[in-house]
Amino acid sequence: xxxxxxxxxxxxxxxxxxxxxxxxxxxxxxxxxxxxxxxxxxxxxxxxxxxxxxxxxxxxxxxxxxxxxxxxxxxxxxxxxxxxxxxxxxxxxxxxxxxxxxxxxxxxxxxxxxxxxxxxxxxxxxxxxxxxxxxxxxxxxxxxxxxxxxxxxxxxxxxxxxxxxxxxxxxxxxxxxxxxxxxxx
Numbered sequence: 001x002x003x004x005x006x007x008x009x010x011x012x013x014x015x016x017x018x019x020x021x022x023x024x025x026x027x028x029x030x031x032x033x034x035x036x037x038x039x040x041x042x043x044x045x046x047x048x049x050x051x052x053x054x055x056x057x058x059x060x061x062x063x064x065x066x067x068x069x070x071x072x073x074x075x076x077x078x079x080x081x082x083x084x085x086x087x088x089x090x091x092x093x094x095x096x097x098x099x100x101x102x103x104x105x106x107x108x109x110x111x112x113x114x115x116x117x118x119x120x121x122x123x124x125x126x127x128x129x130x131x132x133x134x135x136x137x138x139x140x141x142x143x144x145x146x147x148x149x150x151x152x153x154x155x156x157x158x159x160x161x162x163x164x165x166x167x168x169x170x171x172x173x174x175x176x177x178x179x180x181x182x183x184x185x
Contacts, residue, residue, distance in 0.1 A: 001108070003116040003129055004034065005071050010123060011064050020122045021183040023158070027122050031067050032057035034115055038070035041088075041108050045077035045101075050089035078105065092156070106140045111156075113137035114177055117170065121183050127170070134169040141173040150178065 008031065016028040025033070040055035048054065060066035077083065087098030090107065099107070113129060114137075120127035129137075146160040158178025164171065171181045 001038070001071055001074070001112040003127065004112055004119055005068060007116060007119040007123060007125065007127075008034075008064050008067050010125070011119075015123065016063065018122050019184070021118045021179055027119075028063055029057070030115070030118060030122070031063040032059050035060070035063070035067045035070045037108075037111060038067070038074045040090075040092075041104075042070070042074040042077040044088040044090060044098075044104060045074070045080065045083045045086075047086060047089075050091055052091045055092055074108075106136070109133075110137045110140040110144070110173070110177075113173065114141075114157075114179065117174060117179065129170065131169070134173070138169045138173045138176075141176045144177065146176070 011027065011031075016026065016031075018027045019025075020027055020030045022030055022033075035058040036054075036056050039058065040049055043049040043051075043054040058066060058070070084101050086101055088101060088104035089098045090104060093099070093107070098104075113133065116129065117127050144157060149155060150157055150159045160178055161175040161180065163175050167175065174181045
């Protein structure tokens with residue numbers, strides 16, 4: 001998530017209309033989604049994530065500032081030692097039953113790693129993530145189901161793509177989750 005913070009801090013107002021690797025989302029759309037996700041994970045960490053409204057995209061007058069505030073919110077929520085012992089309600093993935101904290105936080109990790117790449121690609125900035133983080137995110141990405149649900153409206157990820165021979169962990173994670181590492185191609 002800190003990589004997304006660093007990248008978001010570089011965004012200018014004139015960048016908000018730029019296209020992103022996220023389907024037909026503009027950079028403003030992506031920031032609204034990311035803000036909703038950070039706030040949703042913060043709510044889930046506090047035991048209040050079951051309501052889908054907490055996860056909705058957030059449109060703000062200053063989308064960068066609002067996104068950064070959402071990141072602070074989730075960091076504070078994750079810092080509570082009690083978080084490790086609770087289930088997280090993630091209604092976008094499964095209604096009615098939560099996920100263990102470690103699993104839910106691993107979803108947050110992979111979501112932020114992929115969206116860090118989305119931001120970097122949109123801004124034309126090379127993404128630098130450390131190997132330990134990339135390996136952890138790749139392990140989660142390898143377990144994300146790749147079926148017909150990925151073609152449904154609102155799917156978290158597009159259908160996976162073939163993994164090129166010799167792909168590194170970032171490229172492998174991206175193609176498994178439906179991104180084209182050579183975007184825009």
